[in-house]
Amino acid sequence: MSQTVDRALSILPLLAEGPADLGQVADRLGVHKSTALRLLRTLHEHGLVFRQSDQRYRLGARLFALAQEAVENLDVREIAHPHLLALNEKCGHTVHLAVYEEQEVLYIDKVESRYPVRMYSRIGKPVAITVAAVAKLLLADFPEAERRAVAEKLDYPAYTSRSTPNAAAFLKELALVREQGWATDLGGHEESINCVGAPIRGADGRVVAAMSVSAPNVVVTAEELLRLLPLVRRTAEAISREYSGAVPDARNAL
Amino acid sequence: MSQTVDRALSILPLLAEGPADLGQVADRLGVHKSTALRLLRTLHEHGLVFRQSDQRYRLGARLFALAQEAVENLDVREIAHPHLLALNEKCGHTVHLAVYEEQEVLYIDKVESRYPVRMYSRIGKPVAITVAAVAKLLLADFPEAERRAVAEKLDYPAYTSRSTPNAAAFLKELALVREQGWATDLGGHEESINCVGAPIRGADGRVVAAMSVSAPNVVVTAEELLRLLPLVRRTAEAISREYSGAVPDARNAL
DNA sequence: CGAGCGCGTTGCAGAATATGCAACGTTCAT
DNA sequence: ATGAACGTTGCATATTCTGCAACGCGCTCG
Incomplete structure (x- = not known):
């Protein structure tokens, strides 16, 4: 022009x-x-x-x-929020957004479930780092050496019988998450609550945040929740795209 | 304009x-x-x-x-070369430029000493990673976890009595180098050869290359060589500046 | 439900702005 | 010393950008 x-x-x-x-x-x-x-x-x-x-x-x-x-002045939450709302519209469950900061994984946004039974969580509250889907997603992106270092420093509380028991299991889980590009928490924090999550990536491909959908067993079974995975991943990808600043279209010279 | x-x-x-x-x-x-x-x-x-x-x-x-x-198309060597030449003009000793690549530190440029007694080294040849000043500079910039991981995987050959003996000593040395912003190798590789080196940094402050001045005892003592440190550091900084793309000057609106 | 506001968008005429030319100064190689 | 290559400048031309005013759209508020 x-x-x-x-x-x-x-x-x-x-x-x-x-x-x-x-x-x-x-x-x-x-x-x-x-x-x-x-x-x-x-x-x-x-x-x-x-x-x-x-x-x-x-x-x-x-x-x-x-x-x-x-990048520094980019606010993931601001960009993600409308997408999280839309996702909540579609599935009705609780949607979380989390980032890694200072050795912790923190919830920075949340859209409440529209079902009467809600799960407990609060924005700003540290996440159960060894079991939460969002935590796995964020840590899985670390370089191998850092992953090991972090995993070895953590405690592994047995919240439930399905909680991650130790560093070795955690690292194995992280490797899986890293490869498949999504994560779950099936009753690892509270026996009756399941989550599916996907990573949000910046322009350089690195994971900058993670989102998840959580729901108690009494509302949907784990299998039903997993069926939402494609939707969750697509939402995460949409946020990633917008966060990264869209696709560069074909260049025409002159 | x-x-x-x-x-x-x-x-x-x-x-x-x-x-x-x-x-x-x-x-x-x-x-x-x-x-x-x-x-x-x-x-x-x-x-x-x-x-x-x-x-x-x-x-x-x-x-x-x-x-x-x-950044990818930037060639440190191309930018550094004239500076290395100028440094060699001033002090007469051998000047090296090295980068880290695939678990190795490699010399990528060299200006030969103008003194008759020269040291052996070749462009493209891997550096003695546990003792060379340039290697210390490059590794010292790694995040703590990676530094530990690398240090533990290395062998520590006893080239001389002053060679770095083990991972613990190496990590301690790296911490020192990291803090002071320069490095030495005083007879750690060959009994009679000393080096002083300084890091070359990119726009984000990360170390992208390292340079050093080397000279045998018979030409200058270690103390005399250390007197060149300010000159070496200034050269490294000049290269860093040019590599990073110079200083952003004051902005005036409209 | 309609009016009013805020915001992005378009066409146009005037004028400021960018353009290409030609000539000059330097540096480097022959 | 001579020439070539490159960056640089002043200037007249006309191309290009600018600001204006008007329009369309979506929202909120009355």
Whole structure:
């Protein structure tokens, strides 16, 4: 829509391929050298482009700073909330959103079940980290060494007979979760409550949050709850997409 | 230099602070809404800006993709080389550049000593990982858990009486290196050779490479070599700056 | 239920802005 | 020393962007 800006922005992917000098930029843009120079200057003033010692242009630090700042100021909860509401509309059960922070997994959002029987949980409250589906999802994304380190430091309270008993079992479960891309908690925290969860990923593919649907046995059986898995995963993926900033569509030169 | 582009680019840091709607963007830019709309559209076409479900604008995925691609296509060696040459000019000793890759530390560049007595090393050759200054610098930047995991898997050959003897000593040394921001190897690999090294960091502060100056005892004593430390560190910092894409200068609106 | 408000969007005419040209200055290699 | 390659500048032209005003849409409030 705006030719000048369009041209200027076209320089960025071009430089992402590697450093280039003025002539190369001008050629690939199909404009006069002087035009390319002025565009590069403007990009330079904004720090998006940088001139290395051999005079060639490169993408600059501000680009990274921007990306970083944007990520920091991103609020998963804000983005996820409407999706969680929609999911709750469809299935009626309690929906949770959780993140990992300072050795803990915390609920940061919750949509209450529309059934009379509700489960106990509170936003801001640490999750039972060894059994909760959301905790497994968040920890499963850690690099192997950290996973081991964390698993060994944890306590393994026997909430129920199905709670994760020890570090070895936990690590095995994490490996499974990591591979399949979703997690469950079948009566591991409270005998009568089951959960299915899926991860929410950032633009770099790393897990930034996890969501789950929970319901007591008296409302739906574990099998029925598992049937919601595709829906849960699709919701998580929708949130991931929006959180990451959508898909980059086909680029057309010039 | 180019008003239109200037305005368009000014939108980016603005959105980095958090999502904003058309009116807010127009206000903060000091332009008419229709102008802001067209600029945002152009940014949108390039994927730098994204429209979330509540209609507000946010920084888009392409920004992250660009930053990532730029990093991948960055060649530390290419950027570092002139600096290494300059350092060699000043001190005359052998200068090394190394990176960590696949469980190994590899020399990727070297400027030979101008003294007749040279040390043996070859570009592409794995470094003695438990003793070399560059190896310590690279590993010291790892998160604690990974550091432990790596340290425990290593062998600790006794090249000399001053070689790192075991994992515990190595981890202690890494902690020191991490804190002080530089490293040495005083006769740990070959009895008569000393090194001082400093880390090269990317825009995010993480260590991407390490450089060192090495010299045999017969040319300079360890004390004399250590006197070069400030010079080595300054060189490493200069490379870091250029590798990161320079400093973002003060922003002036409009 | 209807009016009013806020917000995003479009077409248009005027004017500011970007463009290409040609010429100059430097640096580097021959 | 000479030439080529590259980045850089001033300027006149016209292309491109801008602001305005009006429209459409969805919401809220009366």
